[in-house]
Amino acid sequence: MEIYFSEEIIMDIHIRLPVQSLLRFKCASNFWKTLTSDPYFKLCIPSNHKPHRYVILCCCDGLCLLWSYGGAGYLLWNPSTNESVQLPEHGYPYTTRATPSTYRLAFDSINDDYKILKIDNKGSSTSFNKIFALKSGCWRNIGNHCRGFVNNVCGEEDSLAFVRGAFHWIGKDNLSRHFMISLNISNEVYGEISLPEGICNIHGSQICLERDISVLQGMLCAYRTHLSPRDCTFKLWVMKDYGVKESWTELFSIRGPELYQNIGLQMVKCYSTSVCTKMRG
Template sequence: MVEKDKKNENLAYDTTINILKRLPVKSLVRFKCVSKDWLNLSNSPYFISLHLHHSTLLLLFQRIPLSNNQSQSSSSSSCLIGQDLKVHNPEFFDFALTDKIIGSCDGLLCVKHTNNHMLSILNPATREIRQVPEILHDIKSFSYFGFGFSPIVNDYKVVRISVSDEDRILDLDNIRVSLDLDDIRVTRAEVYSLTSGSWREIDATILQTLYLMSNSVTANGVMFWQAFATDPDAEILVSFDIGREMFTLLEGPPLLPSTSVTHSHTNVLAVHNNKLAMFHCFINGGIESCSIELWVLEDERWVKQYSVGPSARMLYPICIWRDEIVFREELYMRIGEYSAVETVLSLFNPYSDELKTLPAQKDRYYYVSFNYVESIVPVANVHHEQ
């Protein structure tokens, strides 16, 4: 009889977990008050990881002003889109236009507050926030950031790579304009650990002859940036192993030689099935059509996943979401004597050739995007199991 009661008790416990792991974060936060057992369960590393792996993957956009003089908007700077392609819970992302999301990982966001040059790590779903302490060196100098998680050391980390001169650089997210390349060489790097709650300087000697030229992406415990040395066409990728805290360099995928048909190209870093990927984007003829290739790094070897196009529209890939490509299209218009740019966002399935318009605003902003999940991962201490 005792053995039967124990089996029933275990069955009830397993059923409870099976139900709770599928609930939205808002409900789980409320249910912490039900009992001490439910409170302990929701704070356990096992359940946090279980709930994370059952969370729905969402798409987060942030609107970036195209100029520093652009007037502030009364609407939120962010837009969260669900798998039904509708806007979800925008109140969770009420950031100012001066705040910039650096990275998204397991429901945590790393945000740079431009007004005071400080960093925060927050969980928007639970409304927890941690103010990152001041960096070892002056944070006002121009920097590239990365944010990610390493299952090897069970820790979330922020990386800051500094360049030598902020004043001579125009920062427009992926666009860097400088009067002299010698002014934007990497000078130092620091890493912040969520577990230790502190910064420390790390060896960046391997980067000191490089010029970084992109925001970062994180895949499988490694951060990546695009860079070049003296030849802008000789592209290099910088990788940072979050667990080992070590920088290495690798070559990007092979480029097709330029022809009379294809006169320019751009490269965009992405993540495909938790592996590093890169889009090669080619402009064909004038500015009337484009085509893209997606390359994925498989076991230290670049493999071409697919090609798309040529397309009669100028579509710029931003990221990959649920195996589909998020595109940005810039529409140029004239209003009286002035020209204006409006941004249209779309989602493209490379296997069915279906193109869908996303419900973000058509406006005069630059958009960056992130994959995002709601989670109960804490920001005060790391309680995470993979």
């Protein structure tokens, strides 16, 4: 027997959901798309700050970290309640176009706290990453990895993959060897995870256009796009057992002349959406 809910009940349920869920539900049916397109669900600027030019740096659990060019600085914003908290400054969020900063917001379940990680992409091996804990209300420098490294992420939030209570991203040591860095969000201790062999092996006249990691169905994944004289190739691997190098499995490889740099995250998201659709079907 089918169960029907009135529009008022469905509306009451939807307004309690985080923004990411609302955007997904727009694809569920025409009725839900129309419902969530109602002006009531439209996002507006934080009510307790004057209008400025805002940039969304990262999101987690319906919370958004914003940067305002108009002087308000960093804001942690809840779009559902339209409330925001101004965070202390630590410097401009983008150093130069060549070395932008990447941010990631995550929940620390051990300490019951939200934390923000900020790293400078492709910066000096002597530069320090920063972390912000909402409870303490301040930014802190965190020590570097024992090997010393240069951050090598693409500048997207998803490049700081969050799995098993830790941030993950690709670094490069002083000998130009790539490896995956992990940073436990609770004790703020660095670790290291091996990358799949194929992601670093570039032969002959091949040129690596991008090399990065993300999250796929709750598992770490790694991808690479490289250019050869004839075409481009995109490869995707997934780590089925966390921390076990031997569990890296190549999911697929795509070759074609129309592939381009920064296609990696789009391919991961498309594959994830396809898998979810098949599971629902």
